[in-house]
Amino acid sequence: MQQLIFFIQRYKYFLYFLLLQIIALVLIINNHSFHKSKFINSTNSITGTIYSKTNAISEYLKLKSQNEILSEENKKLKNKLAKYQLISNDSVRNIVVKDSIFNQQYEYINGKILKNEFHKSYNFLTINRGENHGVQTELAVVNSKGIIGITDDASSSYARVQSILNRNSKINARFIKNNFFGSVTWNTKDYNVVQLTDIPRQAVYKVGDTIITGGKSTIFPEGILIGTVMDIPTKASALNTINIKLFNDMSNLGYVYIIKNLDKKEIENLEKTPDE
Amino acid sequence: MNKTLYLTFLFFFLLFLQVLILNNILLFGYVNPYLYIVFVFLFPFKKKRFSLLTLSFLLGLFVDFFSNSGGIHAFATLFIAFIRIYIFRMVFQKTDTDFDFFTLEQEPFGKIFNFTVILTVVHHFILFSLTNFSFHNFSNVITNTLLSSIFTLVLYFLGSFIFSRKQ
Structure with a gap:
């Protein structure tokens, strides 16, 4: 007992240091997993208020x-509307939508x-x-130029x-001109360039092709812009990765839209059905 | 009392300076000064070290709150707060009994320089290794550490030159 007290007495600073260091380490590790990062982040009301005050300036x-x-x-948007009007003027059959909410799959929320x-x-x-x-x-977060990310925690x-x-982000994407799809990841090198991986070998593409979201997840609607193919790898590898130049300048973002998939629960319930 | 007030002011001043201004500098896209660690340099040298360890941990944690980084800053800052005493003994060749009469400003520049450079580089190295969180891109960690350390130290020495009480 005496020995133990002496030991604690002697190494009290080191033990205290170790204790705090372990707390920090636990927080770091938690922060790296998508669903656990609830505690240390900037969504709480104090940091949020300070950031919105400075942002106002x-x-x-x-x-x-x-x-x-x-x-x-x-x-x-005006161009799209004009196109739509042309179609509806031309078409013989008039489409009557009694309740537009009924068919609405995505809801947009604006934000900054x-x-x-x-x-x-x-x-x-x-x-x-x-x-x-x-x-x-x-929920998906996009702006007019393309995708930005996915919400991972929300306070009031x-x-x-x-x-x-x-590095944890992985988003389903495909080429605009055909249906070959892969996932968009980031290798941390350049903030304007992301990588499209796992595309099938037989996929045909060339520099400048547009990449859009694939719509194979319940988060992103199909057809949101991502970027263009920057280069083609010289030799085929197992991973088959190509560099994508983003349409967005990620260092200069302002207003965004948050997209809510109203059918998400329905789709997830359907996918949860056990395969007999 | 006066000292407590000074330390409280320093704590919040450095915190807000870091999160609201310095975190947005990003020279060449990634070089960022982390000036808040000056708190560890300036904290009075005392025999009891619990307050230093606790406050450095909290300062790091608050910076983490603002920069969404888990506990990276808390970890790195706490580490240099802990090793400060050993670096102090090594660089200044003094013992614990000298603490009462010791002020950083009266020391020769060379020693202060060594003291701050060692702590800054250690802090930045831990910080960037944990930010990277893998051995992938390790050369990035080294360049980031060096460039950011230089930036932090330049700011610190400029600041201490401007705010020095000698005049």
Whole structure:
């Protein structure tokens, strides 16, 4: 007993150090798994409020580029609308939708990025929408130029987004011109370049081909822009990885849309059915 | 009392300086100064070290809260807070009895330089290794450590030159 007390007396600083270090280590390891990272992150109300206050100041500096992005998006939407009107004018049969909500599969929630990261291996963003606005975990986050990430934690009025620039991120994607699909990952080297892996050998593609989301998950709707093929690997490897240049400049993000799949539960229930 | 107030101010000043300003610098895309560790350099040298360990851990943890990094900053900062006393004995060649009369400012620049450089490089190395969290891209960790250490130290020496009380 005496020995033990003496031991503790002698190494008290080291033991205290060890204790705190273990706490830190547990937090680090928890932060690396997608579903456990609940405690240390920027969605809590204190950090969220501070970030939204500072963001209110800094957003003036970005107004010009954000305006350009918005007008670009408006142009795109107007073009789509014009095309649609042309079709509906031309078609003989009029389609009557009695209840538009009934067929609606995706709901869009707008939001703003309060904090952006792109220089680490595991990047997260903080947005100013939370459970009060209908944001939950595992919703798609996009902007007009393309995908940004997936929400991974939500507090009452803020949410944390796992960026596509995160080593844990894996998103189903395909070529726009054919149906060969793979998954988008990131090798942490360049924040404007992601990798498309696991594409079939027989897939045909060339530099400049557009990559879009594949719609094979319940998170992302099909056809959200990702990027273009940057180079073709010289020799075929088992992994078959190609570099994709993102449409988004991940270092300059402002307003985003959070996409909620209203049929998600239904699809997941269906997939849960045991195969006899 | 005065000292406590000073330390509280320093704690929050460094925290907000780090998370609101310095975390957004990102020179060349990834070089970032981590100036908050100055807290560990400036914390008064005392025989009892519990307060230093606790406060450095908390400072690191708060930085983690803001940068979504789990406990990486807490781990690295706590580590240099723990080894500070050994580096102190090694560099300044002093014993625990000298603590009461010791101030960093009265030491020759060379020794201060060694002291801060060792702690900064150790901190940054741990920080970037944990940020990377694998042996993949390890050369990135080394370059990041070196460049960020230089940036942090330049800022620290500029700051201590501007705020020094000698005048």
